[in-house]
Amino acid sequence: MAERVGIVAVAQTKYHPNRADVNEGELVYEAIKQVLDETGLVYADKGKGIDATITCSQDMWDGRTISNLGVMSYVGAHLADEDKVCEDSINALYCAMARILSGHHDIVLVAAHCKESQANKSIVENAAFDPIFLRLLGLDFLAAAAMQATRYMHRYGITAEQCAKVAVKNRGNAKNNPFAQESLNITIEDVLSSVTLASPIRLLDSKPISDGACAMILARESKAKKLASKPVWILGASNCYETHYPGYRELADCDALVKAARKAYSMAGITSPLRQIDVAEISEEYSYQELLWMEGLGLCQRGEAGKLIDAGVTKMGGQLPVNPCGGMLSGKPTVVAGMANVAEAVLQLRGEAGKRQVPKAKVALAHGVTGICGQHQAVIILGRN
Amino acid sequence: MANRVAIVGIGQTFHKSKRPDVNQAEMANEAVRAALTDAQLGSKDIEAVVSSNMEPFEGVYLPDHWMASEMAACGKSGFKVATGGTSGASAVVEAFHLIASGLASTSLVVGFQKHDTGDTQAGMTACMTPVFGSGATTGAISEFANQALVYMEKSGAKEEHAAMVRLKADRGACRNPYAQLKLGLKGVEEILSSGYLEWPIRILDFCPQTCGACALVLASEEIAGKITRKPVWIADTITVHQEPFRAGSFGDPTGLETYSQDVASTKLYKRNGITNPRKDIDMAEIYEPSTWEEMMHYEHYHFCDENEGWKLIEKGITAIEGEFPVNPSGGVLSTNPIGATPVIRVAEAALQIRGDAGEHQVTRDVKTAVATALGGCNWTTMILLRRSL
């Protein structure tokens, strides 16, 4: 690669259970305004400013065909280049990265929003299931995830306590994150005695409904160095699909993530992820997912993630802190979560993560997931150098 | 600098109004197989898959996930894009960048729409939420009706000219094995006697609703050199979106606004040394949801001067054997699976460059072609193709 891609500014809204006070545009603008102010950039032709925008939102969540119509004005898209990626927003960054590496764009704004509060989660998610063989069964992502959790726990002997530890850790971490929707001082017992949503997933194993937005500016290396005193570089990025029908998959292994991670690592020159990565932000809509995705990410052998949480490897101060910000469990909207993970990773690498700062973080991993039982997975590796 | 990107495989389904014999995924699969066969590649040779589709039309959230295996996407990189009518072109653009950037060396582009599933017009009406604008806006046809009225008054175009556009489209469609509507129309009278959908748009002025899919295989120069002797190069792409017009709608109430097509084509031509589009480009496949739009777009894309679009059709300039053929495939007026439509535009333009368009191959030797897409609230994506770079 001739020139690298740098992230020169990041911003998130504070995540909130119900932002009925703003529409989608006003919500995403809260984040966009910050990155525009920080960089002083304006929208312009290539060479003169932000020359393209990649948005990320979902028609089904926004309740609107062509959901990017709702944010047109707020993302500077009038008579300008814009595209909308319909996966988790981490893929919008991948798309923006391609735009820059192709040589056709210099500076790209990426913006994602989702207001989970305005739609019905089960109905939206049910619409993602194959309408012929699955949808009538009434499945949503929770029920599917619960089957994945059962399978994973059965196959590798992961315990409910180990999953609960993830919930306790992340909700505790959230108290250090001013953007977090909620932080809770809870115990393993609290998690295990909270109401069961779909066995083995309990209320405190799952994320709350959340609204929020995230914005970022990406630039080619030569521009990034001028725009930011501490640009963060994308060292590797990839994503991967696997098959839709959950019965066709071994749910206890996440092949798509294994492949996505392998490719991102190879781009970034990472051979020993647990040792080389200093901090990881992983999308865990349900507590078991942090463990399962860690295995997919190759941070440990298959079935070993439970041991890592038991040993405190992923807590603040551990060898590899995972989700210092509190993760999705502390409230981050779907769609936005992957980009929010990148934003957090950037703050960590810039040393600006405040009370949740991981000391001397030089290489960070951000992960994003879309779909049923992690059908589409994406990984971005970021670094200071 | 960037890798060159070639189209090395082209495939589409036979487009029909109903496809009960396949589900959505299987329908896309037909196009994917055809494109892979055309490229002489196997599914394992593909590194990335970029797809496009409008979810509310079929009511499937994340349709690319449902269809992942059928699109040969399992174990591969990729994502779905959606920008309304331009979605398919957006997918081509992003796949182009994936390869130009070196992030992938081969990519499938898959566009699809299964109109027998939902209600397309209703899906479009849902572009507006009840919060604003849905009270008076009733989907795409109203917008096109309004634009046609403005255009008629401004340019002096008559309903006969719109009919001539349909006649041209039908002649192309009848020669295109994949086209959906093949009416075998004899003359404009037949068209002028068809009923109105919404004044002044007649049934035959408007595109049909189609089940269909179209897939392309894009490859880096290195791969293209190995597998094909007839690569079609993507020379450049441009996307220009815009705000809804002043009435808060997609249609321009004044006829005076700046159009995304103007901005896009001006920039694209300038970047690529095109000073006289009708001379420097050999043919175009444009996204014309109505006959009126086609005439307007001739002007917006600078194929002619302002208010002269209808003269191109009157003089036969844009006919299959004309000086500057537009939509020899029969265009959107004959076939419109929305998510796939812009991919078909690119596919058809590429076939013309390869000389593989069969019976609807244009008379003029096509070295350079442009494919366009229309979506969102009058958004534009243009893709410039060349036989050699």
Added chain:
Amino acid sequence: MTKKLEELEAFVVEGKVAIPATYSAGTVGSRFLIEMRDNKRIMGMRCSKCGIVYVPPRSTCESCFDKLDEWVEVSDTGTILTYTVACQPSPVLPAEPPVIYGIIRLDGAGTGFVHMLGEVKPEELKVGMRVKAVFKEERTASVLDIKYFRPLK
């Protein structure tokens, strides 16, 4: 007429998007559903190259991308690979909670079949449990023609 932003008030409009949809099961999906309706048979599709038997059937092999057309009948009994008990009410559940979902590897199939489980207490469920399909009396060529899978005695 300038106001502070905080003084502006947002309205919430409750509504819906209602576009009925009709999904084609396609040639392969239709045959699967018709066999269940007419003959209470569960059909799979075998890839002659890879040997995998897909249930539900599909027209393209996940693994080798070959076109598939080798129909095989699989058993209506199988083994639970995983399960969950959905305990909370939701607008998409087909019945009052608790609703038990499971993925079942039918005997003769190479993949898991996602469906519901019944006639079983949640605490008795376990991976590896043997189950059998219970068909509805009134069948309409729907995946719900199977009422659920019940434990094999």
Added chain:
Amino acid sequence: MEKEPTQEYIQVKIDTPRPYRWSTGKYLGKLYKEARDRKKLVTNRCTKCKELVYPPQMVCGRCKVEAGQDWVEMSDKGTVVQYTYLIFPRWDPHRGEYYSSPYPSATVLLDSGLYLRSRLEEQDTKKLKRGMRVQAVWKEKGRGRGQDDIEYFRTIEELEVGK
């Protein structure tokens, strides 16, 4: 072409409506409030380009900067610039039923310089003409739906003199 063998194809019908709670946001909320409380349309004028931003928005899409809060009240009289009428019955996704058909809708240029899409009271399409003067008729009891609180525009007679 060979005739395809007749096979029964199964169709799975699903018509679950998806409920939403859309927010107007703060700027559009102002339009809603004034329409509900005073039966007036208001919008903000971009402080940079001085053009009306409609619907009111925090950011002027054209200038790509915050539009500011220069609120302007719109006249409720205007001229029909363009009109059309629906002939083919069409599904309304937000009500889950067909639109009544035909109904004329028009682009009205309000005297205060704003283009508006709205319905017309006049149902006789022969009586529609461009340039016709119209006035907004507000719903008896506005539901707080902004522009949609206008029932339709009614044709008005105006003396040319003294206008």
